[in-house]
Amino acid sequence: MRTRIIKATAVFVTGLLAGMFTYGALNVAQAFKAVPLDVRFTYHVALMNVNAYVMQITMGLAVLSALTLTVIARGTPRLLAGAATVLGVATFVITRFGNVPINQQIRQWVKTSPPADVASILDRWELLHYFRTGTAVLMFATIVLIAVRYRALRPADPATP
Numbered sequence: 001m002r003t004r005i006i007k008a009t010a011v012f013v014t015g016l017l018a019g020m021f022t023y024g025a026l027n028v029a030q031a032f033k034a035v036p037l038d039v040r041f042t043y044h045v046a047l048m049n050v051n052a053y054v055m056q057i058t059m060g061l062a063v064l065s066a067l068t069l070t071v072i073a074r075g076t077p078r079l080l081a082g083a084a085t086v087l088g089v090a091t092f093v094i095t096r097f098g099n100v101p102i103n104q105q106i107r108q109w110v111k112t113s114p115p116a117d118v119a120s121i122l123d124r125w126e127l128l129h130y131f132r133t134g135t136a137v138l139m140f141a142t143i144v145l146i147a148v149r150y151r152a153l154r155p156a157d158p159a160t161p
Contacts, residue, residue, distance in 0.1 A: 088139050
């Protein structure tokens, strides 16, 4: 019973994370391209203010749930859960050291003006967003594979009749 709850939680939070990033990549990032820069920057900052807590909590829960599966599983499920954990950490690292610094720049541009190379900076933000979306989606897919393919997370004990 406990294992099923842990697997279900892992599927839910990693799916939520992958879904949020995918929505951002397919919809929000594309909408950003269709509006003037000042509108984009204002909305981007407003979105950051909301996303800051939601994304951090969701990323944390996704990594924690994958790590929990890594600890309780054995054999192939453990390796897959470990890979999912690494993908979750990669998602966090890309976000924290890639997107967040650019987000802070954008926050300043609302008050001042963007630099001459604004297009290349925004392109870098978008590329980083696609990378972190990819790692989050792969994490989710790996957790789904564990949940669907491996009913038991530990191999059967051959000594048990």
